[in-house]
Amino acid sequence: MIEFKQVSFSYGSEKTDNSLYNINLTVKDGEFILLCGGSGCGKTTLTRLVNGLIPNYYEGKLEGKVLVDGVDVSRMPLYEMAGMVGSVFQNPRSQFFNVDTTGELAFGCENMGLPVKEIHARIKRTAKDLYLKHLLDRSIFALSGGEKQKIACGSVAALEPRIYVLDEPSSNLDVCAVEELRNLLAHWKSQGKTVVIAEHRLYYLHELADRVIYMKDGQIEREYSGKEFSAMGRMELESLGLRILSMEHLKDSFVPEKKKQ
Ligand SMILES: Nc1ncnc2c1ncn2[C@@H]1O[C@H](COP(=O)(O)OP(=O)(O)OP(=O)(O)O)[C@@H](O)[C@H]1O
Ligand SMILES: [Mg+2]
Numbered sequence: 474m475i476e477f478k479q480v481s482f483s484y485g486s487e488k489t490d491n492s493l494y495n496i497n498l499t500v501k502d503g504e505f506i507l508l509c510g511g512s513g514c515g516k517t518t519l520t521r522l523v524n525g526l527i528p529n530y531y532e533g534k535l536e537g538k539v540l541v542d543g544v545d546v547s548r549m550p551l552y553e554m555a556g557m558v559g560s561v562f563q564n565p566r567s568q569f570f571n572v573d574t575t576g577e578l579a580f581g582c583e584n585m586g587l588p589v590k591e592i593h594a595r596i597k598r599t600a601k602d603l604y605l606k607h608l609l610d611r612s613i614f615a616l617s618g619g620e621k622q623k624i625a626c627g628s629v630a631a632l633e634p635r636i637y638v639l640d641e642p643s644s645n646l647d648v649c650a651v652e653e654l655r656n657l658l659a660h661w662k663s664q665g666k667t668v669v670i671a672e673h674r675l676y677y678l679h680e681l682a683d684r685v686i687y688m689k690d691g692q693i694e695r696e697y698s699g700k701e702f703s704a705m706g707r708m709e710l711e712s713l714g715l716r717i718l719s720m721e722h723l724k725d726s727f728v729p730e731k732k733k734q
Contacts, residue, residue: 474502474540474543475499475500475523475540475669476499476500476538476539477522477538478497478538478539478540479495479537480495480496480535481493481495481496482518482527482533482534482535483533483534484518484531485532485533486532491691492515492518493519493692494692495692496537496692498686501667502665502667504683505658505683505684506668506670506682506684506685506686507702508520508669508686508688509673509675509685509686509687509688510688510694510715514688514690515690515692516671517671518691520560520638520640522539523546523638523669524554524558525546525547525554525558529550529554530551541558541636542557544557552584555584556585556634557635558636558637560629560638561622561626561637561638562625562639562640563641563644563645564644565618565621565625565645569621573610574605574609574613574616575596575610577628578628578631579592581628581632582596582631585632595631596609599627599630599631600627602660605624605627608623608624618645618650619647622646622650623657626642626657636666636668637666637668637670638669638670639658639668639670639672641672641673642670652677654677655678655681658670658678674716675710675716675717675718676716676719679718684698685697685698685701687715703718705718
C-alpha cells in the first residue's frame with residue numbers, strides 16, 4: 474500500500490511555490506493508478522515521492538509523510554527502495570548502466586547482492602515473461618526505442634518489486650511499441666502488482682486504470698474510476714486539457730489537410 478499523508482513539496486532550498494500541495498492519497502495493493510494533468514501539474518514529482526528520488530536525490534522542502542507498505546520513504550535508502558518500487562522513466566537511456574542487454578537485466582539484481590544462480594534464473598524468467606528472449610546478449614546501442622524501453626522494464630521486473638512507478642514511459646515510442654508496453658502493463662496488473670503511471674497519452678491506459686487522478690497546480694483536483702474516465706467525451710477531456718482516449722480519433726486528426734475534404 475502507498476499512503477500520502479498531507480504531503481507538500483517544493484524543490485530546492487529557496488522559498489518557492491510548492492510543486493505539490495497537500496496531497497492525500499491511498500493506493501491499495503494491486504491497484505492501477507493513472508496520473509494525468511497538464512504540463513507542470515506535479516505528476517513526475519508525485520512519482521518521485523513514491524520511488525524515493527524525493528528526498529533522497531532531489532532536495533527540497535518536504536512536509537507530511539509518504540509511506541510504502543508502512544515504511545516512511547524518506548527514511549529508506551534508495552538501494553532498498555529499488556527492491557520495493559521499480560521505476561521506469563521517459564527516456565530509457567537515462568537508466569542504463571551497461572552496454573549490453575543481459576548485463577543490464579542483471580545489474581539491479583547484482584546491486585541487491587543476489588546469488589549468481591538466482592540472477593540467472595531471474596533473467597530467464599523475465600526474458601520469458603516479457604518476451605525479451607530475442608533481445609538478450611545484444612548491444613544496447615543497436616536497439617530501437619521500443620526495445621530499449623523493454624529492456625528498461627525488464628531490468629526493473631527482474632528485481633520483482635511489488636510496485637511499479639512509470640513516468641511517461643511511452644513518450645519516445647511508436648504506436649506498435651506503445652501497444653507492447655500496454656501488454657506488459659496488463660501483465661503486471663494480472664500479476665497483482667501495484668502500478669502508478671504518469672502519462673499524457675491516455676488512449677492505451679484508460680481501460681487498464683482502476684482509478685484516474687487528475688492533477689492541477691500541484692494538487693489532486695479530481696478523481697475518477699477507470700470506468701467513469703473511459704466514458705468521458707472529447708469535449709470534457711478537452712476542457713480539462715487532456716488528450717483524447719480513442720485511437721480512431723487520433724488517426725482522424727493526423728489525416729493530411731488535403732484528404733480531409
Ligand atoms: N528538478 C526540479 N527542480 C526544480 N523544480 C522542478 C523540478 N522538477 C519539477 N519542478 C517543478 O515542479 C513543478 C511540477 O513539475 P512536474 O515535473 O512534477 O510536473 P509534470 O506534471 O510531471 O509535468 P510534465 O507533464 O511536463 O512532465 C513544476 O513547476 C516544475 O517546474
Ligand atoms: Mg512529468
